[in-house]
Amino acid sequence: MKEDKLVIGGHEFNSRFILGSGKYSMKLIDAAIKDAGAEIITLAVRRANTKEQENILDYIPEGITLLPNTSGARNAEEAVRIARLARELGCGNFVKVEIMRDSKYLLPDNAETVKATEILAKEGFVVLPYMYPDLNVARDLANAGAASVMPLASPIGSNKGLATKEFIQILIDEIDLPIIVDAGIGRPSQACEAMEMGAAAIMANTALATAGDLPMMASAFKSAIEAGRRAYLAGLGRMLTRGAAASDPLTGFLHD
Amino acid sequence: MIRGDIMDNRFFVDSEFLSEEALLKKHELENDPKSRKNHMEYLPGMEIIESDVCESVIKQMNSYDYNRYTASDVKAALQHDTCTIEDFKALLSPAAEPFLELMAERARLETSKHFGNTVYLFTPLYIANYCENYCVYCGFNCYNHIKRMKLTYEQIEKEMKVIADSGMEEILILTGESRAKSDIEYIGEACKLARKYFRMVGLEIYPVNTDEYRYLHECGADYVTVFQETYDSDKYETLHLLGHKRVWPYRFDAQERALRGGMRGVAFSALLGLSDFRKDALASALHVYYLQRKYPHAEMSLSCPRLRPIINNDKINPLDVHERQLCQVLCAYRIFLPYVGITVSSRESAAFRNGIVKIAATKVSAGVSTGIGDHESKYTGKDADADMGDEQFEIDDGRSLETMYKDIADEGLQPVLNDYLYV
Numbered sequence: 083m084k085e086d087k088l089v090i091g092g093h094e095f096n097s098r099f100i101l102g103s104g105k106y107s108m109k110l111i112d113a114a115i116k117d118a119g120a121e122i123i124t125l126a127v128r129r130a131n132t133k134e135q136e137n138i139l140d141y142i143p144e145g146i147t148l149l150p151n152t153s154g155a156r157n158a159e160e161a162v163r164i165a166r167l168a169r170e171l172g173c174g175n176f177v178k179v180e181i182m183r184d185s186k187y188l189l190p191d192n193a194e195t196v197k198a199t200e201i202l203a204k205e206g207f208v209v210l211p212y213m214y215p216d217l218n219v220a221r222d223l224a225n226a227g228a229a230s231v232m233p234l235a236s237p238i239g240s241n242k243g244l245a246t247k248e249f250i251q252i253l254i255d256e257i258d259l260p261i262i263v264d265a266g267i268g269r270p271s272q273a274c275e276a277m278e279m280g281a282a283a284i285m286a287n288t289a290l291a292t293a294g295d296l297p298m299m300a301s302a303f304k305s306a307i308e309a310g311r312r313a314y315l316a317g318l319g320r321m322l323t324r325g326a327a328a329s330d331p332l333t334g335f336l337h338d
Numbered sequence: 339m340i341r342g343d344i345m346d347n348r349f350f351v352d353s354e355f356l357s358e359e360a361l362l363k364k365h366e367l368e369n370d371p372k373s374r375k376n377h378m379e380y381l382p383g384m385e386i387i388e389s390d391v392c393e394s395v396i397k398q399m400n401s402y403d404y405n406r407y408t409a410s411d412v413k414a415a416l417q418h419d420t421c422t423i424e425d426f427k428a429l430l431s432p433a434a435e436p437f438l439e440l441m442a443e444r445a446r447l448e449t450s451k452h453f454g455n456t457v458y459l460f461t462p463l464y465i466a467n468y469c470e471n472y473c474v475y476c477g478f479n480c481y482n483h484i485k486r487m488k489l490t491y492e493q494i495e496k497e498m499k500v501i502a503d504s505g506m507e508e509i510l511i512l513t514g515e516s517r518a519k520s521d522i523e524y525i526g527e528a529c530k531l532a533r534k535y536f537r538m539v540g541l542e543i544y545p546v547n548t549d550e551y552r553y554l555h556e557c558g559a560d561y562v563t564v565f566q567e568t569y570d571s572d573k574y575e576t577l578h579l580l581g582h583k584r585v586w587p588y589r590f591d592a593q594e595r596a597l598r599g600g601m602r603g604v605a606f607s608a609l610l611g612l613s614d615f616r617k618d619a620l621a622s623a624l625h626v627y628y629l630q631r632k633y634p635h636a637e638m639s640l641s642c643p644r645l646r647p648i649i650n651n652d653k654i655n656p657l658d659v660h661e662r663q664l665c666q667v668l669c670a671y672r673i674f675l676p677y678v679g680i681t682v683s684s685r686e687s688a689a690f691r692n693g694i695v696k697i698a699a700t701k702v703s704a705g706v707s708t709g710i711g712d713h714e715s716k717y718t719g720k721d722a723d724a725d726m727g728d729e730q731f732e733i734d735d736g737r738s739l740e741t742m743y744k745d746i747a748d749e750g751l752q753p754v755l756n757d758y759l760y761v
Contacts, residue, residue: 107455107752128759156635160761167759183635186677240451291454 086315088283090260091176091208091229093147097121098277098307100262102287103129103151110291111141117300124149124178124285127168149210151178158197165202177202178232180212188238192219196226203227212264215249220257231257232285234265235276241268241289244276254280270299270306277310347611349474349577351651353483364481367472367579377575377584384588385547385595391628392590398423399569399621407431416440421674426623429670430616438666445672445698452676456754457746458701459739460508461501462542464710465489465528467727468519471581473567475612477648477708477730478514480581484649487710487727488519494528498535500713504705504739507756508538510563514730515544515583522550526557533558537756540605544582545592551599560760562596563605564589565643568613569621577612593629603637604629605681610664611645611656619667623674630678639679639701640671646685646731661690665697672698684733688745691735695751704742706733 088095101114103124114120123142127150142148150168155161158181165177179202181194190212196219199211208229213219215233223231233253236245243266244250254261260282267273273284284307293299350368352361366373380386407428415425416437428434429441466488469478477484489497501509509532513520525543532539540561541554551562568574571586578584593604606625608618626638642664644656659667664686671680682691682699684706691702707716710727714720717738737745746753 126757129754129757154759154761163761164759185635185637186630188677288451288454292450 086311088260090210093208095121095147095283097304098283098311099273099303100124100149100283100285101290102264102285103153107291108141109296110287113296113300114290115143115146117297118290118304120146122147122149122176124151124287125173126151126153127164127171127173128154130168130171130173147176148173149176149178150174151180151212152198153180153182155179155181155198156183157181157191158194158201161194161198162201165198165207166205169207175206176208176210178210178212190214190234192216195219196222199223199228200226203229210262215246215253217249217252217256220253224257224259228259230260230262230282232262232264235263235272236266238265238288240266241292242266243268243272247275247279250276250281251279270302273303274306274310274313277307278313280314281310283307347475347645347654347657349651349654351482353481353650355483356481360481364472368474371575374575374579375584377578377586378571379585380588381582381585383547384582384585387548387591387595387598389591389594391594391625391632392587394628395569395621395624396571398624399617402427402617402620404431404616407433409433409436412437415673416444423624423627423674426670426674427620429673430619430667432616434666434670435662438662438669441666441669441673442697445669446696448672448676449698449700453700455751456700456757457695457751458508458679458754458757459506459704459742459746460510460538460540460701461506461703461705461739462510462512462708463494463497463501463532463713464512464708464727464730465494465497466516466520466524467514467710467730468516469514469581470516470518471583472579473581473583474577474579475609475645475648475654477650477728482648482650484728485726487725488524489711491527491531493711495531497711497713498531500717501705502535504717505743505755506705506739507536508540508758509536510540510542510561510703511559512542513544515581517544517582522546522553526554529554529557529559533760538758538760545589545595548595548599551596551601555600558760560602560758561605561637562593562601562603563607563641564592564596565607565609565641566590566622566625567609569608569618569625570613573613590625593625594633597629597633597636603639605639605641605679607641607643609643609645610659610667615659615663615667619670623671626675626678630675637679638675639681640675641681641683642668642671643683643685646734648731649728652732661686664690665694668694668698684735684737685731686734688735688737692745692749695746696749702742702746704737704739706736708733 097119099118100122101120103126150173152161152164181191195211202209210230212232236242262283263276263281264285267286411428412434415428539559541559542563608622680699681701709729712726743753
């Protein structure tokens with residue numbers, strides 16, 4: 083079997099776990115890297131915009147790809163400004179576009195997200211847009227130059243799992259970009275299920291941040307994601323979900 | 339409302355420094371309701387906005403009979419995935435008091451879902467304590483004999499430098515409520531200075547019109563705090579006897595004007611202990627709830643100040659709002675509005691604040707002074723030669739930023755100094 087790499091915007095990664103940024107602590111970042119094997123870590127630019135003694139940037143070791151996000155942006159224009167600021171701060175070319183006009187559920191604004199993606203992709207950013215799983219919007223994002231599409235599984239922080247499963251499956255089937263499932267994954271089993279479906283990677287934060295034993299939960303996610311990925315590669319898609327497969331072909335009687 | 343079982347605060351204090359004429363006027367205001375202006379009537383220059391939020395809040399508050407709720411209502415409320423207004427009313431009722439530990443557990447879960455283990459730190463900076471109002475419980479009230487002061491721009495900058503050097507990144511600028519002494523331009527300049535030293539600038543000043551909020555936003559402020567004190571307008575009338583603050587509905591709409599003026603977020607509160615705290619807590623949360631539905635992008639937060647002693651009146655206290663009741667209110671807020679910030683100020687003790695950040699609070703102040711121009715002496719121990727103005731109220735928790743940071747970290751929480759960008 084050839085090496086199984088996650089490729090985003092021409093960059094290769096071995097790990098398919100991405101640490102989100104919502105709840106943060108230095109312990110969480112440590113566990114994500116050491117125990118979950120994360121190679122990509124999301125960073126809220128607004129959180130990095132600090133002079134505090136424990137700057138989150140100081141905790142990111144070399145070799146880890148930073149994925150600055152535009153949280154706090156309420157429209158495309160603000161997201162673009164935050165992305166440019168991230169680049170100035172030395173966070174690299176990756177950016178996760180997230181635009182929210184709702185402080186209660188923090189649901190992404192798909193229309194503004196398409197606009198911001200188009201502008202930032204033209205400026206040379208590797209754009210990973212966070213979105214509500216809608217096929218038409220996902221196509222627009224792909225056409226706008228997105229490097230990946232990041233549909234939400236359920237409301238952010240809810241730990242409710244794959245509430246949008248059917249729609250994420252449609253994106254996986256129809257969009258020729260890595261589909262990274264973001265937001266709402268509460269358990270390793272849910273991460274595993276998304277990977278079995280063909281998701282390219284999982285982004286999680288709260289599930290780890292609110293766990294009793296952080297390092298142990300981080301390693302549980304690592305195993306679950308790897309198991310789901312292997313199951314997908316092994317051909318789970320060919321398994322029948324209804325009834326059983328006959329051991330002899332049902333059409334074996336046909337002769338000419 | 340008559341509450342025979344509860345002592346009322348004695349607010350009226352006559353200073354020996356007041357002229358006979360001033361005393362006469364003061365006593366007339368205190369004793370003769372007819373001598374006071376109509377508190378529901380706008381003064382010239384006050385913008386009136388069309389809004390249905392106030393009506394929705396007050397209707398709910400007036401019909402709230404908290405004695406009607408039973409233990410089974412409380413249990414049901416705690417079992418629901420989504421806390422309805424009815425559930426919230428049950429959680430605020432006396433029937434919920436025996437369930438405080440269960441409420442705290444649920445509140446902690448909601449807090450961790452929405453905020454993880456983070457606790458934000460900020461500090462207030464009072465730049466002036468002149469006030470044109472007679473609010474009987476407040477140390478800055480115009481009849482209270484205190485040392486008045488307004489910092490110059492140089493003094494403001496010096497104070498800000500001292501605070502910024504301590505590591506603080508979020509500041510809340512406060513003034514007494516005097517448009518004459520602390521006008522919009524003065525406050526705007528203070529915001530511009532603050533933007534140089536801090537990442538986040540909030541304001542707690544007298545309520546202003548939409549265009550003035552817009553100007554202050556352009557100067558660098560992005561968060562507006564206005565305390566309604568009490569949502570019971572009849573009670574409000576008996577506590578705010580003179581000045582523009584007496585106009586209750588203009589104050590109620592302040593947050594909405596601030597949001598229309600482009601501010602990112604707004605903060606709310608009643609001053610618990612002034613009136614019926616259960617009704618005030620209900621109204622505060624519903625004020626947030628209805629405005630959030632109308633302005634879904636806005637960030638909102640609740641505070642929970644209780645009455646404190648002031649200079650020349652050390653007997654003022656929060657009456658029936660003990661720590662248990664305050665904790666109940668905060669847990670109920672968290673369960674009903676899991677996404678809003680909850681701020682607990684230095685009015686509360688270190689022990690209470692250490693406990694409540696683990697349950698519901700997401701923001702605490704540190705290195706606090708409610709006086710004017712005294713940060714250098716308080717932060718560096720230097721005996722500053724500068725003038726200082728008196729304090730608004732006595733604080734309880736005097737911990738510095740450094741101590742607070744360490745204490746929060748020791749509780750297993752993550753102190754955060756900034757999570758904000760001005761865009």
